[in-house]
Amino acid sequence: MGLSGLLGAAGDRTTKSKSIASTGTASLPSKVTQERALPEHIADEAHLKPLDPEPPDLRELNACLDALAVVFPDVQIEVFREMFASFSGESRLELVADALLKNRVSWVKGRWRAAAKDGHTGETLVPRKEMFRSPEYKQAAKSLAWHEFKGLSRSTINAVLAESNYSYLDARQTLVDLSSKSWRFTISSLFLRRKPVSATEAENHPLVIWKSTGQGSIVPTLKSTGNAELDRELFDALIRPLTERARADREAKDHQLAVKLNNAEAEEADGLIECACCFTESTFEEFTACNAHGHMICFKCVQHSITEAVFGQGWQRSIDKETGTLRCPAVDSEECQGCIPQDHMHRAMLEERNGAEILHKLDQRLADHSLVSSNLPLIRCPFCAYAEVDDIYLPVGETDLRLKVDNIISLIFILGVVCCFPVLFFLLLLSSVIAIIASSKETFGDRLITGFRAALVHRRRRRRGLRFTCQNPECQRASCLSCHKAWVDMHVCNESSLVALRTQVEQAMSMAVKRVCPRCNTSFVKTAGCNKLTCPCGYKMCYVCRKDIGGSGDGPDVGYRHFCEHFRPEGDPRKCTQCNKCNLWESENTDEVLRKAKEEAERKWMETEQRQLSRAEKAFLETGLASQPSTRAVDTVLRKGRLPTLPEFCDMVLEVVLV
Template sequence: MGMPAAAQNIISLFGLFQTSNYRRRQRNQFLPQIKEKVSSSNVSEQQQPGNIITNQKLKSNEHHQAVELDQEPELKELNCCLEKLATIFPDVRIEVFREMILACDEESRLAVVTEALLKHKTKWVKGRYKSANKDSRLCMQDEKSFTCDFGQVPVQEKFRSSSYKKSVKEITYQEFRGLSRSTINGILNDYNFSYIHARPTLLALSSKTWRFSLSALFKRRKSLYSSDLAHHPLVIWQPAGQEFLVPSLKSSGCQELDQELFESLLNPLKKQAIAEQEEKDYKIALDISITEAGQNESLHDCECCFTSSSFEGLTACEGGHFICFRCIKNSLQEAIYSNGWQMLINLERGSLRCVAAISHECSKTIPIYLVYRALEKEKTGKSLLRRLDERLAEENMLRSNLPLIRCPFCNYAEVDELYVPESKKSYRLKCTRPFSFHTVLIFLLGVCMIPCLFLLLLSCSMFSLNKNLYKNVVDQFNSSTNRIRRKHIGLKFQCKNKYCGRATCRHCLKEWIDIHICHESSLQDLRTFVELAMSDAIKRTCPRCNTSFIKTSGCNKLTCVCGYQMCYICRKDIGNGEGYLHFCEHFRPSGGKSCSECMKCDLYRCEEDEAVARKAKREAEIKWMKKEERLLNCDDKFRKVLEQNWKQVGDISLPERKRWRLPNKEYILDMMVESLIFVK
């Protein structure tokens, strides 16, 4: 029988295995002693603070971390309780569970904490609920150490071993000597002894101390308190040849901490070095290619900028015109960030039009894969291509004429869930039993309607004369079903853009925070309502791309980034060859007055924005008071606050108090439809 492969690899790695027949015969006798020597050598040599560790050493010591976990079974039990509590209460922060678990005895701690949270959740949580938006953004920043799934505990939120805490304290004490140990311990406790996440706060505090100021004043050199990974005190640059330096890491004395530091400090540096080296190699290869092409007289001219380039630096349209990579990049920037979208982008093909200067009549496009090839080596190429994809998707959605819901923090949009095609709409009565309340109600209504048959026939004849009656009834019914669907769907909107990922409210467009209350108060609702009305009164919105803007100077002929032209005064489309002909061209001896010969808009003069905003403010306040009439009649404190605020202005007065008010027709219609019909 041979030795197990895992034990053989471990022993041969440290030079403790000798391939002799005697050792093989005695493997069962000496194997425990050899394993003990291996584990002791790991702790004595590679786990001592200050030693230099590499990636090979970290991989060879992966088994040592499992040994440490076996030595602390209580830590494993605590983390198991933490995961179960996170599954039961997914909306509560992990720090609440840690505090409650440590405050309980070992016996039945999970049951005690669960019962306490079920009975007195508000008392123990104290507002410390999870923010889904913050967790999602952290997930995108660090996918290894964070997780967005409910019921899973991130690594930095779990209970730490005593050796991990000791090592974190030692390296922070040595790095931040200008801070007191009590300050460092307090910050480490706040971050659950996570060195990576506590270090930015410690850096900010250390930069405000007098020692840091004196060091920066007299030494005049780069401070050790730097957030740059290359100047981290645990990172050592060792020579790996005549011109290269390779980063290495000082051992902290804890295998778990060393692994985290290696992934957080050395891996980004290595990726950055590899990216920089690839960029240098690409430039060198491109220069060599251009030089060799010039020597062999095989250079080609770009048909847009007429500069010579090698064949590897050119692309071509479907008509055979050669265009260099630089012109491709400049054309895309002009199309996306300027006014060249309609001229340079073919929406049918979703790619760039031919920009060759010698062929203005070329209607071909550059294949999209060649556009990607031209920009894949550029620094801003990825962001430019991502912006191109977003703009194309937005244009296609606008052309579909479907109702859209947009994220207020980015350009993400999706079709509204309320939209249901006419072919898929279905309604059925809520009659689950043969003699239910609804069945009896419908039967009684039918019997009562028999004597009124003549009136129904008469109304049908009038109905045929009034064509708008049927349309109004259908519109009211559709509006009611949409309100019911919206209530079932909810107000939370989750952005699926991986660069944003925020959750917002569909009603108030604010960031969603559990438990969410729209506008938080009626005063905030009033202020938001008035500000929105004032901004809508003075801003202009492009009907093609829904971009809002305000004119600060210049003439009244406005051109949107999408190419749409409109008049700032009357908001008319003047892009179909009308242009400046839309405005008055008559001479006036004195400026600032309207033309007496025509009714066209003025090219420069427009209405005052301040007067328009004041008028919109007054109308919005009156409209809001009518909407919140019930609140004004019931809440005396809120009414007094509004009276004090508006008494200073003097142009608005609250309506008289009413003792009661009947429900509106929308409320009654929604109640009837929801009680009688299943709305899908």
């Protein structure tokens, strides 16, 4: 239904465009003139071409990716793209979803999506670089990579681009690593006197060309690739950081020069003012005054005082927490009780490079002080300083607590409590008398009431849910109120980090040994045999260097002629000492590669969690089985093998008795 509607709409647009072309051809020259007017080298965002609308079939495929990412949030987008290439017809979305529901493991093959390290959930489920690319974008990316990495074969470049979904910026790191190992690239670099390609430098990128402005300065420009989408990605990654850094440096130098000239003119006119804190002289524009005795304080002293208060030991002495202002730092015989107004504080701090961040930290500390002083229960975001009042309450329709008698255990427990009530009342009375005699501050009855109140809060917490969403506009991350970890769908406390670790290990091991066919984008791994691989689509490639070894004729890189032809025993993986060709039987020691990938993933996880793996966690990584945390208070108490504490007993009573 949706596909037919899109096709119908596309047909209507095609008919409409034809009618416009037949009746209004006068508008075409202006459009052609506008496209020709765009420069070949892009120096500003205004020089970028507008993005062309996606074709209907490509838009439909990307919409299907969004739908599958919502239904299967734990599966990588690469799996969806591969499955769409395997299915055809108008019902591909339904076929792919049905296949994943029936046999997800065989399709995913360990390519599970790991939870974000920062827990951020505001981003789109399908990033732009994971979507289907247009043929024009793919061709532009391949042409760009061919031009930069001339020492690598085109088939190798195509294979690496296919592994990265033709994202040039993501594939460039792998291409740089391959080019550094290529003897052809080394020889060409020596003859052409070309520097080795680096993955981090933006100033020396082949596409970045520095051009003169005609005013004694040079600006970075981007050589157009011919594709508007790729030009915009490269501009954002290469040119924009350079221009923003140059603009910031230029503004800082201009400000310093303006201050220097202003001070020189004020000194000539004898108009300098002395600071009451550091006793240096400066112009009137660089001063503020306290609201008590009018002490003149320079902006430098205001900046130093606020920075010391926020990051040092001057918080109690320098900040008035009731008004959120800076106490007067003037050096006087008697301590001044005045303060620096907030607007003057902001003006002084904003003249510093990171003054806005320091003011933000100051506001956070003031807000935190106010929340703590209110003595209200708080919920804090584990990823930032945001906090809000814990507003746990009973819903309007459920203000009355209802008993639960739907099973034998509950009924027996209720009858036991009723029968034991006189005994409990006598014990409470006896403990109160003993506490009064012993002059105790808290009786057993008070402790019991406090325990039941805490148990009621725990019960309401469980009924409300454990998902907490931060309302900080710069954060907006979801976390768990119980384990304080990042919230993901199907969240299980105390197990989510292990699941994320196992997913990261499987993903790292898969990425270490897999290859991708650049023709049909099928992922595969060699388990045995020689290094001449043939894809089901007919594409032939070398497993070692990823080069295309298909085709016909007597070329040196066609078929088995691509590999070393010197005599060696079959299956000998050693490197040939007489030539530099790939070994037909060379093996990269899959076990060693997988072991290193696993150790690297575990090392990164342990650095993030700041702890070591326990024996049970290592067993979970090997078997995939972990004990599910019990959600019933009765099971939790009984499994501990000891008498329950008073809070645990109160939780157990409320769980068994109340609905």
